[in-house]
Amino acid sequence: MRLLKLFLFVLLVVLQYRLWFGKNSLPEYWHLQEDVARQEQTNQKLRQRNQVLIADIEDLREGEVALEERARNELGLIKQDETFFRLIPVKPKTYDEE
Numbered sequence: 001m002r003l004l005k006l007f008l009f010v011l012l013v014v015l016q017y018r019l020w021f022g023k024n025s026l027p028e029y030w031h032l033q034e035d036v037a038r039q040e041q042t043n044q045k046l047r048q049r050n051q052v053l054i055a056d057i058e059d060l061r062e063g064e065v066a067l068e069e070r071a072r073n074e075l076g077l078i079k080q081d082e083t084f085f086r087l088i089p090v091k092p093k094t095y096d097e098e
Helices: 002-021 026-062 064-075
Strands: none
């Protein structure tokens, strides 16, 4: 009987060791849960960005307004017989310049 109790105690210690410090232990499981949560946040941000890109693609395929806006903003194109005005903001004077 004594030998059985000793065997069960040793078995309990071995199983507890594996649970806390072995491969696939609880701390490792908790760390993986945190990694999964971070990855889900990253995926959500990427899904939102993809939705914006899909909307841009739809606009460019279907409407000329978006295409014209992009050509003006990104390429600096203007229409024929159109005058381009560039407004440069004036920097406020600092104490060093006075």
